[in-house]
Amino acid sequence: MDSAAYYLGFDFSTQQLKVIAVNEQLLVVYEDNVHFDKDLPQFGSAIPGVGSVQKGSLMELHSSVNRIVAVARTQGGVHVHSDKLTVTSPVLMWLLALDCILDRMKSAGFNFSKVKALSGTGQPRLSDGFLHYPLIGQGLSNKSISDTLPSLQQFDAADVFYRTQHGSVYWKTGSRETLNHLPAEHPLHIALQTCFCIQDCPVWMDSSTSAECRHLEKSIGGAQALADITGSRAYERFTGNQIAKIYKAKPEEYSRCERISLVSSFAASLFIGDYAPIDCSDGSGMNLLDIHEKSWDEICLNACAPDLKEKLGSVVPSSSVLGNVSSYYVQRYGFSPLCRVIAFTGDNPASLAGMRLEEGDIAVSLGTSDTLFLWIKEPTPALEGHIFINPVQSQDYMALLCFKNGSLMREKIRDNCSSASWEEFSNILRSTPPGNNGHIGFYFDVMEITPQAVGVHRFDAENQKAS
Numbered sequence: 001m002d003s004a005a006y007y008l009g010f011d012f013s014t015q016q017l018k019v020i021a022v023n024e025q026l027l028v029v030y031e032d033n034v035h036f037d038k039d040l041p042q043f044g045s046a047i048p049g050v051g052s053v054q055k056g057s058l059m060e061l062h063s064s065v066n067r068i069v070a071v072a073r074t075q076g077g078v079h080v081h082s083d084k085l086t087v088t089s090p091v092l093m094w095l096l097a098l099d100c101i102l103d104r105m106k107s108a109g110f111n112f113s114k115v116k117a118l119s120g121t122g123q124p125r126l127s128d129g130f131l132h133y134p135l136i137g138q139g140l141s142n143k144s145i146s147d148t149l150p151s152l153q154q155f156d157a158a159d160v161f162y163r164t165q166h167g168s169v170y171w172k173t174g175s176r177e178t179l180n181h182l183p184a185e186h187p188l189h190i191a192l193q194t195c196f197c198i199q200d201c202p203v204w205m206d207s208s209t210s211a212e213c214r215h216l217e218k219s220i221g222g223a224q225a226l227a228d229i230t231g232s233r234a235y236e237r238f239t240g241n242q243i244a245k246i247y248k249a250k251p252e253e254y255s256r257c258e259r260i261s262l263v264s265s266f267a268a269s270l271f272i273g274d275y276a277p278i279d280c281s282d283g284s285g286m287n288l289l290d291i292h293e294k295s296w297d298e299i300c301l302n303a304c305a306p307d308l309k310e311k312l313g314s315v316v317p318s319s320s321v322l323g324n325v326s327s328y329y330v331q332r333y334g335f336s337p338l339c340r341v342i343a344f345t346g347d348n349p350a351s352l353a354g355m356r357l358e359e360g361d362i363a364v365s366l367g368t369s370d371t372l373f374l375w376i377k378e379p380t381p382a383l384e385g386h387i388f389i390n391p392v393q394s395q396d397y398m399a400l401l402c403f404k405n406g407s408l409m410r411e412k413i414r415d416n417c418s419s420a421s422w423e424e425f426s427n428i429l430r431s432t433p434p435g436n437n438g439h440i441g442f443y444f445d446v447m448e449i450t451p452q453a454v455g456v457h458r459f460d461a462e463n464q465k466a467s
């Protein structure tokens with residue numbers, strides 16, 4: 001029997017779910033993605049039930065999804081509400097995407113039984129950074145995973161990482177029981193369809209909670225005081241403020257909720273068949289966690305909503321082994337029952353770990369959001385930017401700046417200037433020298449996070465505003 005192990009990573013980004021599997025030599029053995037808008041048209045249709053079912057399409061694979069009623073079009077994987085501030089994603093869309101991607105792997109003959117574990121406390125993990133970017137994997141391909149990550153070979157696990165930070169999922173009372181006994185004959189989006197008290201989950205693009213932010217900062221003694229404890233002043237997309245809004249706007253739904261997960265711990269919960277704890281690093285993006293004590297801050301919790309500590313559960317280091325995959329995956333897909341699941345984390349912490357950043361390195365990530373992050377030893381929280389607990393060494397930290405007008409803004413410029421072609425876009429860019437002869441433009445299609453600004457601002461070489 002071929003004993004080679006596979007290592008598997010899933011990446012829930014704003015716009016799509018990606019999966020990648022690598023072998024011991026870090027060579028990519030499988031890669032796929034489900035694009036939410038394009039591949040799941042039932043969530044991208046303005047009219048309930050509309051969405052043509054093409055032969056061999058994901059829709060055909062999951063004809064049952066026709067029963068899901070879409071009430072609004074997702075664009076870039078999200079619903080932008082009429083106030084232009086509230087931004088959500090349907091929780092069932094994430095479930096369906098996972099069903100689809102796993103079913104496609106099965107149809108393609110992917111051998112799930114070979115998926116093993118690789119994580120260890122304090123070690124860099126086979127995570128988003130090099131699972132997602134095969135080039136990095138190829139750069140290391142003369143070494144085995146065990147050479148590169150010595151302590152990881154002690155685990156047999158599916159190493160699964162989810163992206164996009166701050167988004168939250170609201171489990172209805174009784175759902176733990178359902179999660180514990182997932183029936184292998186049903187896809188997740190059917191088995192879990194009644195488990196959520198909020199169908200449309202707030203995601204990182206949301207900026208509708210300014211009132212909640214001011215309230216939280218006031219309760220704790222000001223913006224800097226909040227940053228000193230949680231690593232960030234109050235930010236609209238941070239989960240504590242989102243929870244406060246849900247508690248105020250939907251008190252009944254809130255009271256019916258037994259567990260609140262981040263998107264990362266939600267995904268981990270699906271794999272272990274139980275509520276997964278939140279990891280310290282992604283948990284730092286909530287305005288609720290004391291980044292020094294690595295525990296929930298009672299004043300922050302109470303300022304946001306009642307009974308929050310019970311609803312959030314515990315916090316664990318990002319490299320924790322959560323347990324084995326639930327029997328659902330063994331029966332439905334043929335995973336090994338020994339396949340372990342490591343705590344899931346946010347996209348940026350996973351990228352820091354996966355790119356094997358060290359102190360002094362700075363990484364820039366250009367995706368739906370653009371981010372800049374670095375490994376730091378001492379946290380010095382300020383009124384701009386964020387300090388998270390480090391996902392690799394939980395006594396260290398990472399600093400992060402996040403820019404909202406990333407790829408979607410670039411796509412708009414590409415469509416206007418280069419007939420929707422990245423190639424042409426790149427050629428135009430190359431046709432001027434770096435620095436563009438002193439001409440510079442700032443393009444903020446939506447209210448930016450860093451700095452808080454909106455609109456197009458262009459300047460010529462003399463620093464005069466250009467039209």
Ligand SMILES: Nc1ncnc2c1ncn2[C@@H]1O[C@H](COP(=O)(O)OP(=O)(O)O)[C@@H](O)[C@H]1O
Pocket residue numbers: 013014015016163366367368369407408410411422
């Ligand atoms: N050649 C390219 N040049 C610039 N941007 C690109 C190119 N190809 C894809 N993109 C953009 O990358 C974005 C997706 O990046 P990705 O890292 O997958 O997103 P996420 O941050 O949501 O994970 C898309 O919005 C797409 O427009």
Ligand SMILES: O=C(CO)[C@@H](O)[C@H](O)COP(=O)(O)O
Pocket residue numbers: 013014015163164165166204237285346347348367368369370371402
């Ligand atoms: O809000 C932040 C970080 O604080 C964003 O970076 C989100 O985590 C979005 O992830 P992508 O979909 O852009 O990967």
